Amino acid sequence: MPMTMIEKILARSAGLEEVHAGDTVVAEVDMNVLIDLQFAGWVTPLRIADPERTAIVLDHAVPAPTVRDADGGPRARRFARDFGIDRFFDVGRHGICHQVIAENALARPGQVLTCTDSHTCAAGAYNTAARGIGPAEVVGVLCTGRTWFTVAPTIRYELVGELPVGVGGKDVFLHIAGTWGDATNHNLEFGGEGLASVPMNERRTIATQAAEISADFATFPADDVCRRFLAEHGAGPGEYEPADPDPGATYAAVRTVDLSALEPHVARPGSVSGNAVPISQVETRRLDQCFIGSCANGQLDDLRIAAEILAGRTVAEGVRLIVTPASQQVYRDALRLGYLGTLADAGAVVTNSTCGACFGYHMGVLGAGEVCLTASTRNFRGRMGSPDAEIYMASSATVAASAVAGRPVDPRTLLDREHSA
């Protein structure tokens, strides 16, 4: 029986000829990623499955904002040293785990990757069956090298047309979330002739955000664009075996997204599902905080487009624009390319790389009554601070343009200047 992309990967990892929706399988995990929060209640295992299939990334609370977080650091360092885990990304060579996974090609086509964080589906951009599994299960995979999955039905998204200037992966995702709502207990599979116009950073934004419609896995094919990216980051074509869906595979639904017709989108506060609209339809709000960052939208291209929009402009009075690079590598690249200077000159606050403001932990917490427009992952009530703050969500381009205007605006009005100059 033909298989979807995710069914193929899970069949291979479980050593089975075929798996289909509804099956529960035990899969070998190719890479298991631990984050700093894991080390708060840490018990050192007596033995682990494989240090080569393990990575540790300090990301959520670095540099430590509390003593509790600070106490985790030495535990992580000791564990990495004692168990010979070379892929240890300590403060200074750290980043948000999903960015570090991408930069180091820890996620490869056709493989299975697990990590504590819920946005682990991000690595589906590289044709990887990747998902968040929670702190206890990460310890389980660390010890045994495997875990179980119940295979969910797959929804296929056929991308057609071309992504217009000023419209990004965030807008594609918000269109999907706004149009079709939650995909709870479903996998997402992306493909179609329009995919070639979607660069890897935008694919990762889309895959990351799949968690926000409650999906399990979200995977893209390993096309030429993907293979080139992997080669640039240290994984040659001989080092993985991509999984393409079989013709005739069974899908719960097949949905077409016309990229050419998309405009920038905004999600209203609370959730993205059934709650995102084209920016021309969103109400005008006075903004207190604008945030560009997170695993979804703290990538180098997010900082580039923000710098393009903010060059020679100023953040509106009364607005805080916080920019958090997704990794130390992104920070250093953006520094060399001049983006950070442009952003700071415009009045943005550039922070160190961390999950920070996205989860309301540090580096930009919202107060009661404040309105935020964020390019980060999640707009739940209370997510970024006070439950009485409101969080709207949009692309980095939209957030940058809106920081200048002091209210949500279509970034294409400001990008036009760049492109006509």
Added chain:
Amino acid sequence: MTDRWTITGRTWVVGDSVDTDAMYPGYAMKLDVPEAARHVFYALRPRWVDEVAPGDIVVAGRNFGIGSSRPVAALMRHLGVAALVAEEFNSLFLRNAINNGLPALTVPGVRDLVSEGEELTVDLEHGWARAGDRRVDVAPQPPMVLDILAAGGLLPRLVADGYLPAEGAAS
């Protein structure tokens, strides 16, 4: 019924898409479990933590637990919650419940079956839920899941299997 996977308790009923931030807010991640547990449903149902009693069951609507990997189940267990029952679970949230030793069962239509405060009985092994004289049959939890729950969660299971030292069972 004396079946070990049959759980009876007084119910608390919440709505659709109750997310992890509503149960385990970011600021509570700076606290140890007993303190963090004081903040479950902090904005959705203030003071609920003073009203919930050991043995109670939390009943929810669709898409229960969308969001983060933070282990809400550890807080629920600290409060004495005996089981989570929902019309539909987010898969990460369900995994976290099982792996933290908190019984959980998907029961489509459960909010038509029970109103808040009424008693609900669920059977994870045979797959049914009952309130008064109303009963619905649902998919049972697979044996693999019951094994993890029987051990008290994944970490105690790893202790039993010789992967973690005995003090690992505490977490």
